[in-house]
Every structure is written in C-alpha cells, then in structure tokens.
Amino acid sequence: KKYSTENNIPTVILLGRPNVGKSTLFNRLIGQKLAIESVAAGTTRDWREFVVEKKDKTFKLIDCAGLEKVKEPMFKDIELMLDRLVKSADLLLWVVDGALGLDNQDRALIAKVRSYNKPTWVVVNKCDNAQRLSESEKEFEELGFQHVILLSALHSKNVHTLWHELTDWLEDFEKNPIEQTKNQALKFSIIGRPNVGKSSLLNALLKFKRSVVSDIPGTTRDSVSVEVNSEALDWRDSDPIVLNFTDTAGIRRKNKITGNIENDSIKQAIEVMEESEITLFVMDAQEIISKQDLHVAGLAHKMKKSIIIVVNKWDKILAQKKSKSDSELQSKFINRLLVRAKFLKSCPIIFTSAATNFNLEELSELLQLMWxxxxxxxxxxxxxxxxxxxxxPILKRISKIEQISTNPPTFMIYNIGLFQTVEINQLKNAIRETFDLFSTPIKIQFFESEE
Known part of the structure; x- marks a missing residue:
C-alpha cells in the first residue's frame, strides 16, 4: 500500500479549535513534553511532529495549530498551512472539548473537517467524570463520524482506548521500519530575538510555507521543525542527506521574559540549539545591534556551534540608502558588529532578504560548506x-597530531608538558585557517607522553 508520507509511514494529525487539549494529548501519546501546554487559547501556532514507535507499530503524529474562524491575516496563513498539511494525512483525530460540549465553534468547523475527505475520528477530551462521559458520548455520536473516543489527556483517563483503536488501525498498514532516524539528520537551529524574520527565512529557503509569519513579535511559540532532502536545497557534489531545520521562538534576556508560555518557548529554543550542529543566527539589518543579539549569539558560541550570521531584511537597507554601495554598507555593518562581538570574528556573515530571496542561493551553498x-x-x-x-611556539612541544573523529573535527595531540588556554586557542585557530574550516568548532584531546 502507498502511504502519503515521504518515509512511508502513516501520518496521524491532531486538529481542532484552540484550547481543546491537542498539545496535552500529543505529549501524552509521544510520552514526552514537546508541545507547549497552556490554558491560553492559540498557544500552538505552527505544528509539531514526532515519529512514534510503540512495540512493532510506527507512525508520525502531528499536533496542529487551532482551527478557528478569524479574519486576521495570520490565522488565514494558519488555515492555508493546515490545508496543505492535511493532504499528507492518513487519519485525522478531531479533538473537541467534552467539558464544554458541542458548541457553535465546533458546529462551524464540521463542514471544514468533512471537506478534507479523510478518515476522521472524534476524540472528546476533558471527560473527567462519569456523567460528562455519558452526555458527551450521545452528543458527539450524533455527528456521524466512524469513531468517537472519550478521554482525559490531562489525567490519562481512557487514553489506552485510543491506543487500542490506533493499534487496530495501524494493522491495516504494511510494516515499514524507519531506516533513517532523527539522529542521522544534519540539524540546523535558526535563532535570534523576536521578529527578525526567522520564520520568513525558513519559508523562503525551503521554498514553501512551513512557519506562520506575522509582524507581531513572538508569533512563533513552539520550535518548528521540518526535514528535507539536501537535493531540495540544490546541494551538489555530495551524496543526498536529510536536513533538519528548526525555527525557534525568539530568545529574550531573562529579565524581558513575560509569562510561562514564553518561558517554556525559550527553554525549548535553547534545547534545540544544544541538539543542533549548525546555528543560523538571524539579525534584523534595520535595527542596532543590541545586548539581546549579543546574548543570543553568545549562547550559541558557548555551546560550540558552527555559527552563520544571517543579516536579514537587507533589501530595506539598500532601499533606504541608495547613495551608498552594497559593499560599503555591508562593511560598515560588519565593523559595527565585530566591535561589540569579537567572539564572532571567525563566523561567516551573509546579508539576505527573505522577502526578495536575495542571497538565499548563496546561503544554501554556505550551509553545505559548513557541513x-x-x-x-x-x-x-x-x-x-x-x-x-x-x-x-606551541607546535614545538607537539610530537604528533592525529584526527580521531569528525562532526566536529576532533584531534589527538601527543605532547610534552601542559598547555595554557591561550595556546590551545591559537592551535585551534591555526587549524581552522590552514584547512579553511570557517567557524567550525574544533575539539582537542591531549595524550601526554611519559617523556
């Protein structure tokens, strides 16, 4: 049987209006907290996905942004993004609020859900007592969908029933174990303070809309991941590999963080950065380099990430200052940056515009070079x-040097005596400059000879 996902595993999508508990159910089903949970409606604005492996069953579970009838442009983008995503689905789990019952918002969405023409189960969440269970079952069964499952994701009541139904449904699919796990993908994190254009950059780079874009700072709350084949970015002269890009929530300094949702988003963004190998540090070309920028870049530097500085919205600078050349403006920006952030001196800097696709091909080439x-x-x-x-002088005290691993390059030094930190840094810089390794972190291990 042909499946609709690239990895040939069935895709199950959680959808429903905001604040019905989709993210709580998502976390319960995958067994860990990936989606941010809150009583604030609309916390999830993009989507989260996770490959679930339970016993001999494998499927992809996706938690979507809330469906609602709102005219704001951002929510229209969410609806378009969801329509595109649902096309790849094999099963829809329409999550509704059992505590509130079937309300006008749900009734308004029934036609929308049916229009997807996909197998759909109704998952009635927040059913925490026997009376509510009985009332909800009658109410939602009248909708005429194939399955109605009543549970409480928060208290893990009756979640086993959903698992049992999913297991029976998965029996209809051929077993097809995943050959390439998430750990085998090359991981990129996209970081920066809020509203510098991280989501727009990801959408433009991948040539499709993966993240919701808005002028409202903090639109991205969850970290949004997508995997593509390197051929999608026109990487040449190398075997195709899987690339994992994660667009993170904007990182603020601790004293600027407001509310638990933002705090969880930032913790998530930092975790994503820790797990990635290459970090795209995105800045807004129109804004003065701030302490917040330095804080964000400093985190990546301390984590020993390969850093690419992406100065976004460069088209607006060129439009404002037509009397000066592009190279002159870039040179001025770089000098101003390095005065305040000397630790970024070895990092490649590229000036882009997600709005006009300026320098995005060059950015793709740079990503390959970093890899x-x-x-x-x-x-x-x-x-x-x-x-x-x-x-x-340090090399006069080295008898031998060997490379023992890659990603990042790691070297064993056979030496006589001890080295100071400044000497080790000199050695790392010498290796980078000699072998054109850009800002690639280098690890040094020492084997001190008995002599």
Missing part, C-alpha cells in the same frame, strides 16, 4: 606537514 567543514578528514601526513611548517 563539509564539520566532516572534513585530514590525513596524518598532511597534519605532520602542518606541524613542521607552522610557526606557532
């Missing part, structure tokens, strides 16, 4: 030549 730099393999004889020719 190649992280996976470079240097032969021992070339390293021996590096040691013999390099003029740094």
């Amino acid at each position: 190649l730099s992280r996976n470079v393999e240097i032969e021992n004889k070339i390293l021996d030549r590096f040691v013999s020719k390099c003029q740094f």
